[in-house]
Amino acid sequence: MKTTIAKVGNYVEQEVTIGAWLANKRSSGKIAFLQLRDGTGFIQGVVVKAEVGEEAFQAAKNLTQESSLYVTGTVRADDRAPSGYELTVTKVEVIHEATDYPITPKEHGTEFLMDHRHLWLRSKRQHAVMKVRNEIIRATYEFFNQNDFAKVDPPILTGSAPEGTTELFATKYFDEDAYLSQSGQLYMEAAAMALGRVFSFGPTFRAEKSKTRRHLIEFWMIEPEMAFVEFDESLEIQEQYVSYLAKSVLENCQLELKTLGRDTEKLEKVQAPFPRISYDDAITFLHEKGFDDIKWGDDFGAPHETAIAEHYDKPVFITHYPTSLKPFYMQPDANREDVVLCADLIAPEGYGEIIGGSERIHSYELLEQRINEHNLSLDTYQWYLDLRKYGSVPHSGFGLGLERTVAWLSGVEHVRESIPFPRLLNRLYP
Structure with missing residues (x-):
């Protein structure tokens, strides 16, 4: 047999x-x-x-x-x-019969292993990480299918950028300028106006010259968008989704987690609801922890996020960031014009932000104003404005970074191990 x-x-x-x-x-x-x-x-x-x-x-x-x-x-x-x-x-x-296989059972340096990534994938540890990744993908489809989301595929080549063009890969689209997508969000908003609740799952690209253990040049995003869903309901869906992923990995990847030496007790605590802290309170908290350099209006770096995350034993939402820090499409708080209805979900154990999300602006006039304030082309974004012109509704969405989530749930230190063939600042081989 x-x-x-x-x-x-x-x-x-x-x-x-x-x-x-x-x-x-x-x-x-x-x-x-x-x-x-x-x-x-x-x-x-x-x-x-x-x-x-x-x-x-x-x-x-x-x-x-x-x-x-x-x-x-x-x-x-x-x-x-x-x-x-x-x-x-x-x-x-x-x-x-294989001869002179380069990756022997001894210790090898990171650069050597990355040069031989096509073979390193065969090792027990890398096999385990890829199986965890596969389970997260399987559970993602299962969760959204069970909750009446339709899968929609946004384009990878775009003529504009949802968050500005400074960190995009530019290319020529015949005689026009085009960019590799950094997010499918704007297109997913259009899909949500047609299908109600949608999600995408695909590659995204950031021309960001970062060398940290959290950054990749090419990575995969899960991006849901939901019509008639306001900020608080979106947070509930996010925590339910992440809890579902952790539960699925615990149930279906026991052998892989054991191979990786993952502390599963920490993952067992990943159950909704998740704690929430406002940006204002986060600034106060960081000052109390000795981070005197951070002031209101500054974005958080990895040390700041880690300090906040260490205060909790499960992921934590940081909500209501200053308007100046966030993209043009985020809905302002009705009670405070200087902050927006957004949240970043910070994973425990120093893995950083795994989700960024917000309620989207649904007023045509306000969105037009924001586009002008960000010096963006109204002609380029006219189709996006149309969504607020023909039956606009409150709607929300978020994006989960697959590789950071894989790294966190599997317990590996660097996101380069959480994708089969990582694209890093100085690596395009193999």
């Missing part, structure tokens, strides 16, 4: 064949232990010389790292094995 490592539990005490690669091996006298992987998981294959014969045993002992093979053997339950199963090997058929 041909199967995969993930499904061997269905064939205990039965003989199966698995297509696999040799991740590692060791031998002691008359027994060889093969660490096998097939993409779905890892399993140990035990080759006993007395059971397979001299020729087959020597073939198993001589296997090289990352050689591909078909392995046939009997599935055994084994409580000591991470997956709970082991394979008693009866036959090994080599498909391709």
Whole structure:
């Protein structure tokens, strides 16, 4: 019976064949232990010389790292094995013998591993991170489908920018200027006026020359937009969504979290509702913590966000930022013109902002005023203004950065490990 490592539990005490690669091996006298992987998981294959014969045993002992093979053997339950199963090997058929595999079981430097990212992905740790990423994506679709959101795909090539063009990659669109999208939000607002509740999931690009462990040049965003949803209701949907992601990862990635050494007790605390602190109170809090350099009207940096996050054991919303700090489309507070109805969701443990969101301006006159104040072209944004001209309604939305969320939930230190092929300030290879 041909199967995969993930499904061997269905064939205990039965003989199966698995297509696999040799991740590692060791031998002691008359027994060889093969660490096998097939993409779905890892399993140990035990080759006993007395059971397979001299020729087959020597073939198993001589296997090289990352050689591909078909392995046939009997599935055994084994409580000591991470997956709970082991394979008693009866036959090994080599498909391709790998030689001089560059990533050996010793320690390697980050730059070396990044240069070999196409191979580093095969390692147990990177495999675990990618499985967590996949679970977050699966749970994202599940959550929004269950809550009556329609998936909509905004364009990647755009003629304008929702947050200004200073950090965009410019290109030519025949004889026009175009940009790689930094957000699908404006288009998602149009979709929400047609479909009510929508979400997008796709790549976004920021030409931001940042080298921090939180930044990528190309990253993936989940961006919901919701008609007839005001600020407070949007926050409730955000915390329900993030709680759903944490719960799904805890339930479906236990082995991966164990491989990564993740403290799951911290993730178990990620349950709605989340604490909320206003920007005003956050400034006061930071002053009390000795951050004398920050003043009202300044944006928060990583140390500020971390200090606030450390005060709580679950994600925290920072709300009502100064109007001057935020993009032109955010709805002002009805009681205070100097702040907007927005919130950043800060993850615990120093992972920073994972969501930015707001209620959007729904007044044509106010949006037109904001576009002028930001020195943007009214002609370029006329289609966006049209949304306020023909049946405008209160509406809200947010964007969740996938890679920061993967890094946080899996517990890896740097976002470069949370995407298959990271694009960093000085890295476009492989």
